Amino acid sequence: xxxxxxxxxxxxxxxxxxxxxxxxxxxxxxxxxxxxxxxxxxxxxxxxxxxxxxxxxxxxxxxxxxxxxxxxxxxxxxxxxxxxxxxxxxxxxxxxxxxxxxxxxxxxxxxxxxxxxxxxxxxxxxxxxxxxxxxxxxxxxxxxxxxxxxxxxxxxxxxxxxxxxxxxxxxxxxxxxxxxxxxxxxxxxxxxxxxxxxxxxxxxxxxxxxxxxxxxxxxxxxxxxxxxxxxxxxxxxxxxxxxxxxxxxxxxxxxxxxxxxxxxxxxxxxxxxxxxxxxxxxxxxxxxxxxxxxxxxxxxxxxxxxxxxxxxxxxxxxxxxxxxxxxxxxxxxxxxxxxxxxxxxxxxxxxxxxxxxxxxxxxxxxxxxxxxxxxxxxxxxxxxxxxxxxxxxxxxxxxxxxxxxxxxxxxxxxxx
Amino acid sequence: xxxxxxxxxxxxxxxxxxxxxxxxxxxxxxxxxxxxxxxxxxxxxxxxxxxxxxxxxxxxxxxxxxxxxxxxxxxxxxxxxxxxxxxxxxxxxxxxxxxxxxxxxxxxxxxxxxxxxxxxxxxxxxxxxxxxxxxxxxxxxxxxxxxxxxxxxxxxxxxxxxxxxxxxxxxxxxxxxxxxxxxxxxxxxxxxxxxxxxxxxxxxxxxxxxxxxxxxxxxxxxxxxxxxxxxxxxxxxxxxxxxxxxxxxxxxxxxxxxxxxxxxxxxxxxxxxxxxxxxxxxxxxxxxxxxxxxxxxxxxxxxxxxxxxxxxxxxxxxxxxxxxxxxxxxxxxxxxxxxxxxxxxxxxxxxxxxxxxxxxxxxxxxxxxxxxxxxxxxxxxxxxxxxxxxxxxxxxxxxxxxxxxxxxxxxxxxxx
Numbered sequence: 001x002x003x004x005x006x007x008x009x010x011x012x013x014x015x016x017x018x019x020x021x022x023x024x025x026x027x028x029x030x031x032x033x034x035x036x037x038x039x040x041x042x043x044x045x046x047x048x049x050x051x052x053x054x055x056x057x058x059x060x061x062x063x064x065x066x067x068x069x070x071x072x073x074x075x076x077x078x079x080x081x082x083x084x085x086x087x088x089x090x091x092x093x094x095x096x097x098x099x100x101x102x103x104x105x106x107x108x109x110x111x112x113x114x115x116x117x118x119x120x121x122x123x124x125x126x127x128x129x130x131x132x133x134x135x136x137x138x139x140x141x142x143x144x145x146x147x148x149x150x151x152x153x154x155x156x157x158x159x160x161x162x163x164x165x166x167x168x169x170x171x172x173x174x175x176x177x178x179x180x181x182x183x184x185x186x187x188x189x190x191x192x193x194x195x196x197x198x199x200x201x202x203x204x205x206x207x208x209x210x211x212x213x214x215x216x217x218x219x220x221x222x223x224x225x226x227x228x229x230x231x232x233x234x235x236x237x238x239x240x241x242x243x244x245x246x247x248x249x250x251x252x253x254x255x256x257x258x259x260x261x262x263x264x265x266x267x268x269x270x271x272x273x274x275x276x277x278x279x280x281x282x283x284x285x286x287x288x289x290x291x292x293x294x295x296x297x298x299x300x301x302x303x304x305x306x307x308x309x310x311x312x313x314x315x316x317x318x319x320x321x322x323x324x325x326x327x328x329x330x331x332x333x334x335x336x337x338x339x340x341x342x343x344x345x346x347x348x349x350x351x352x353x354x355x356x357x358x359x360x361x362x363x364x365x366x367x368x369x370x371x372x373x374x375x376x377x378x379x380x381x382x383x384x385x386x387x388x389x390x391x392x393x394x395x396x397x398x399x400x401x402x403x404x405x406x407x408x409x410x411x412x413x414x415x416x
Numbered sequence: 417x418x419x420x421x422x423x424x425x426x427x428x429x430x431x432x433x434x435x436x437x438x439x440x441x442x443x444x445x446x447x448x449x450x451x452x453x454x455x456x457x458x459x460x461x462x463x464x465x466x467x468x469x470x471x472x473x474x475x476x477x478x479x480x481x482x483x484x485x486x487x488x489x490x491x492x493x494x495x496x497x498x499x500x501x502x503x504x505x506x507x508x509x510x511x512x513x514x515x516x517x518x519x520x521x522x523x524x525x526x527x528x529x530x531x532x533x534x535x536x537x538x539x540x541x542x543x544x545x546x547x548x549x550x551x552x553x554x555x556x557x558x559x560x561x562x563x564x565x566x567x568x569x570x571x572x573x574x575x576x577x578x579x580x581x582x583x584x585x586x587x588x589x590x591x592x593x594x595x596x597x598x599x600x601x602x603x604x605x606x607x608x609x610x611x612x613x614x615x616x617x618x619x620x621x622x623x624x625x626x627x628x629x630x631x632x633x634x635x636x637x638x639x640x641x642x643x644x645x646x647x648x649x650x651x652x653x654x655x656x657x658x659x660x661x662x663x664x665x666x667x668x669x670x671x672x673x674x675x676x677x678x679x680x681x682x683x684x685x686x687x688x689x690x691x692x693x694x695x696x697x698x699x700x701x702x703x704x705x706x707x708x709x710x711x712x713x714x715x716x717x718x719x720x721x722x723x724x725x726x727x728x729x730x731x732x733x734x735x736x737x738x739x740x741x742x743x744x745x746x747x748x749x750x751x752x753x754x755x756x757x758x759x760x761x762x763x764x765x766x767x768x769x770x771x772x773x774x775x776x777x778x779x780x781x782x783x784x785x786x787x788x789x790x791x792x793x794x795x796x797x798x799x800x801x802x803x804x805x806x807x808x809x810x811x812x813x814x815x816x817x818x819x820x821x822x823x824x825x826x827x828x829x830x831x832x
Binding site: 016019020050053054056057058059061062064065066068069071072075076078079080082083084086087093094096098099143144145 | 432436477487498499560
């Protein structure tokens with residue numbers, strides 16, 4: 001008997017019939033002798049409906065009140081799922097985040113989980129109950145409801161699994177695992193049976209939208225065995241088959257892993273590149289350039305600074321395309337003269353393409369293979385940034401598919 | 417400067433534009449220097465939508481989970497209203513029942529308020545904030561969300577007004593006050609400027625659906641000055657005019673009251689009458705007849721027992737029409753032989769018509785005027801029941817309008 005956490009996304013909870021299917025699946029696990037905690041998202045469309053209402057009422061809604069409103073979507077889900085489980089003949093009880101409690105900081109709309117008290121939940125589990133807990137939300141030290149931001153239910157599920165020392169956290173979703181790249185771009189993309197936590201972290205942050213990045217961080221920090229698998233299979237599929245499906249995020253580099261140098265090609269469209277050219281190279285210059293951008297709540301992604309030549313340097317970074325115009329205005333109006341830059345250049349249509357693989361650490365030549373392949377396809381590299389297990393390049397957006405397909409092929413990802 | 421509680425029903429909260437109108441009205445009161453606590457219901461249709469989902473999932477949904485689900489409707493409302501108030505330039509904060517906290521017992525779906533801690537709310541008010549609190553719900557000693565049952569937001573508002581020692585509780589609704597009778601039945605029905613708490617209690621329990629009866633009980637117990645008024649007026653109507661509109665529920669029988677012997681004619685259709693005939697008159701017989709009916713969760717209204725003749729008595733009572741068939745089955749199957757009754761008779765189509773008035777206490781002849789009037793109209797009286805301030809008769813349902821109109825006229829209710 002193991003303690004297992006299931007997480008179901010909004011699509012899986014999207015209708016009465018689908019909720020009943022979730023209950024059938026959970027009941028199957030329970031009947032096999034496992035203790036179950038289930039973390040469902042709001043029914044698909046519900047969070048958007050609520051936020052639209054809020055924005056119709058106020059152009060600049062208070063984050064505290066938005067969280068009060070948005071958190072109700074998950075509360076409805078847990079109640080409905082508990083009813084569906086009871087209709088399956090199970091004992092089930094639902095809790096909102098504050099009832100567990102799931103304690104967070106007070107950063108409304110993007111709160112971070114600080115602690116989870118598992119006492120009440122464990123007592124329920126020991127009494128034979130299935131416990132259904134709202135994802136996406138918690139309660140701050142003053143008793144205000146907080147939400148973790150979009151996709152936060154993944155994080156809730158992994159954090160709850162960590163707090164309860166669960167044997168495994170199963171993230172049920174509308175894809176059947178993590179792929180070597182997006183199958184819509186590369187037909188030969190292959191599902192990975194396993195991926196290391198660090199690779200998953202890079203994949204998530206680089207645009208593979210399977211898991212929210214903070215849930216992966218949590219899984220890594222607390223070493224929660226996490227599996228991404230499909231909620232679209234028959235809910236009564238054999239347990240042994242289901243337990244081996246999807247993609248497992250592991251923490252060991254076993255022999256299987258060693259063979260694969262590169263595990264996937266990630267990419268992120270809708271990026272924009274901004275360069276501040278000819279800046280006097282003095283301490284604090286990075287902060288003077290990026291501080292005003294961060295103050296405007298614009299996320300900066302890749303950042304590179306060239307070797308300075310004759311006391312001057314170029315400072316280049318990327319932002320999401322939606323923030324491009326605002327970022328350019330801030331740089332031209334507030335930063336350019338202040339830091340005595342020569343010019344501010346912008347390019348709003350770029351994408352980032354990355355090769356990711358934990359095996360890269362011990363293999364030379366990955367970077368040169370990547371650069372050669374792109375060169376042979378006539379794709380110009382605008383920026384390069386690397387980490388221990390990934391190499392990212394920024395390219396003209398129109399070459400995204402071409403680059404991803406060529407890299408997927410050259411690294412042999414279509415075969416296991 | 418006074419502390420005022422406003423309560424708005426689901427229709428008043430039914431759309432973004434209506435919520436903005438509520439905010440305009442509240443802002444007007446706040447600008448006039450008052451401290452405001454606002455208790456809104458769920459947006460109209462929302463509670464039904466949620467309960468329908470729940471019943472589609474489970475034929476016998478658990479009351480605890482139903483409360484978890486249904487309570488979200490009010491939580492969305494308080495968040496949206498707080499946003500609308502902020503858009504009006506006010507500082508506003510919303511609380512769910514558990515955040516105040518509003519403490520109740522654990523009777524899910526029909527919980528009773530046990531205590532309200534006003535500390536947090538008063539601190540907000542003193543800091544200049546408008547406080548928006550969910551109606552209809554609270555939290556039980558184990559931290560479960562409870563709801564007070566349909567219409568419970570009226571009770572929440574009055575209870576909050578009592579806990580905060582508010583100067584007045586204004587119940588905004590889609591009628592403009594309490595009438596001498598239903599204006600749809602009697603064209604000349606007149607709005608009452610004032611009604612005593614006891615009269616209101618009789619009116620509410622007798623079918624004037626303006627206020628939930630438990631809110632009236634609360635108003636009486638804690639002597640909360642409560643006013644029923646229209647939410648359909650221009651939200652920026654002059655405050656002095658609004659303060660005198662609607663119907664005030666008072667606790668003094670002032671000189672104005674003394675003039676009115678009868679304040680209204682209440683009626684309740686959809687009743688059914690059941691008589692158990694020829695029952696041996698011995699102690700415990702009432703319990704033996706009504707016990708099984710109560711065990712089946714059937715509410716019994718009027719109850720009369722005749723003087724016994726030759727050791728036998730007749731026992732007559734009324735139930736709601738929806739419960740008639742079930743009640744008859746229980747009596748015929750379980751009760752009749754057990755109590756050795758001669759017969760069980762039923763009449764499913766009756767209504768109850770009542771004259772209500774605190775002035776009745778010191779005036780003779782009200783009953784005889786009522787009976788004479790009905791007799792002159794050819795209406796047979798099937799049952800009579802009286803209290804200090806009301807006389808109710810049961811009649812054939814088809815005579816309801818005729819009886820109400822005749823009584824409204826004979827007691828001179830069309831003129832102040």
